[in-house]
Amino acid sequence: MTSNRRIGxxxxxxxxxxxxxxxxxxREEGYAEVTSRKLAQRAGLKPQLVHYYFRTMGDLFEALFxxxxxxxxxxxxxxxxxxxxxxxLFELNSDPAGATMQLEFLALANHRKEMHExxxxxxxxxxxxxxxxxxxxFADQGALFPNVTPEEIAAILEAVARGLAFSGRFNEDRFAGTRKVVSTWLQAVATNPRP
Structure with missing residues (x-):
């Protein structure tokens, strides 16, 4: 049953x-540490305001996602x-802060079906x-990859970028060097189209 109380x-x-x-x-402490008390303290607000805007912590996590x-x-x-x-796109997906959030949402989805969906x-x-x-x-560059769809290439780019971002949390030097190599290669693809 849904509450009829006023909500922000x-x-x-x-x-x-x-x-x-x-x-x-x-990002800093993990989803399990996101409590109404800690959240209010971080935001510099009263704890009651958290539940004024989000009926439950589940609602908060859905809204955050x-x-x-x-x-x-x-x-x-x-x-x-x-x-x-x-x-x-590669730079965006290989951002360690974004990767951390993704990991936390995936962990949260193990406990909340609505997050999984x-x-x-x-x-x-x-x-x-x-x-x-x-x-x-690829159309602009005249690049063709027989038997590989743009969806598959998109998935590969995302997986490589996210994998680097995840590992970058533990091996920053190697991450930075590899990220630069891939980014430079993708820049070169864009500036050197096929004839």
Whole structure:
């Protein structure tokens, strides 16, 4: 049964402040440490405000996931219009902070079915959007890969970038060097189209 109590609006600056603070806590301490008390303290607000904007912690995590993915998709839209979008896409996906959030959401999905469903739906949307960028870039560059779809190339790029980001948390020097090699190669693909 859903509570009839009043709840804060989604467009509120305070709600946004709570979501930003929740993301910081999640990256630094893990999702299990995101409590209403810690969140309120991080945001500099009273603990009651957390539940004014989010009925349950489950609601908070769902809102945080949607907030994070909306910001990510907005970055993808910008990347699609830039030069060397594959290199920019790789840089975005190999960001260690983003990788940490992804790991925390995946761990959370093991305990919350609704998070699992949100992540699965976002994964499909993400692969479709990234494949569109890959398809457009390959068409511009005249690159052809027989028997490989843009969706498969998108999945490979994402997996390599995320894998590097995850390992970069433990071996920063190797991560930085490898990230630079891949990024430089993708930049070269963009600036040296096939005749």
């Amino acid at each position: 609006t989604e467009s509120s600056d305070t709600r946004r402040q709570l979501l930003i603070a929740a993301g910081e806590l999640m 949607k907030f994070s993915t909306e910001r990510y998709l907005a970055q993808l839209d910008r990347i699609a219009t830039e030069k060397a979008p594959l290199a920019r 949100l992540i699965a739906a976002f994964g499909q949307e993400l692969n479709t959007r990234v494949a569109t960028i890959v398809r457009a870039e």
